[in-house]
Amino acid sequence: MKLRLLLAGIALLSGPALAQTSSADIPPAASAAAGRPSTAKDHGAAAERCEAAVAETIRTMRGQDAEDVQFTAAKRVLTPMSGDDTGVKGEGRYQGTAGAMPFTYSCAYNATSGATSGVVFRETGKRTAAAAPKLREADIHHISTEACETATAAALKQKYPRVGRIAFGSDSRRLRPTAEHRASLEGQGGVQRAPGMSSIPFSYRCEFETPSGKLVAVQTTE
Incomplete structure (x- = not known):
């Protein structure tokens, strides 16, 4: 009987010790990977990198008809996504030799890699013809x-x-x-x-x- 009680006591002492894992044992990288709150710096980088990627895409697709690409800061919206991704949506317009064209855009920015993805822009209006200079x-x-x-x-x-x-x-x-x-x-x-x-x-x-x-x-x- 004493032997049985002794063995039970050992089991009670060893069981929880094997099951417990201290938070101190989790590496900092693993803890950070679980997610971190985005900062104002992240938001600024997301807007800057996404709008640069959108402008590059527009110039590549429209060539000389998109020499001046501008974004409307008041229309910019940043939304947290999965992991370290931030979604950026907004509006802008580009002005070229053919006139002005408004557009909307969307893009995703990853704070860990600094990369952008999913760049999409949609032209939302008819071209506003610019006053063409005349040749003398x-x-x-x-x-x-x-x-x-x-x-x-x-x-x-x-x-x-x-x-x-x-x-x-x-x-x-x-x-x-x-x-x-x-x-x-x-x-x-x-x-x-x-x-x-x-x-x-x-x-x-x-x-x-x-x-x-x-x-x-x-x-x-x-």
Whole structure:
């Protein structure tokens, strides 16, 4: 009987000790992984990184039609998500050569990695046409078609060192204002990338300063 009571006492002492785990035994990283309250610093980083990602996405998709991307701070909403993620939603507008376009956006930001994901933007209105600058007759006379086509040919030769023939279509030329004191001469043609190859069509665009007529940029697309 005494032996039985002694064994029972040992069992009572050892049982709970094996089951208990002190909070001090949990590594700090594991405790933090369980979730931490977001801070004002996290919110600021979430807004900044998400809006930068949205602006980059818009510029990639819209090109020159989205040169100036702006966000409306009063419309920004941050929402806690699972883990260390924060959702960011808001509104903005971009202004380009084609006019102004409002949009909404959403994005997720991870405070641990600093990465963004799920970037989505939706255009919510019709383009507001910007007042297009007009070209004066004096400005047009300073713009050289020959200078544009010479620079275009040089750009094509740089792309295709063995270029065969380059032809420009005079009926495709178009001159339009792009900004104050700037004008764009655009057109189409054909290029034989190497002797014996078939010609492929290309388009070109030359940017001029007006009224000086200085050629500042040339771009080709095949």
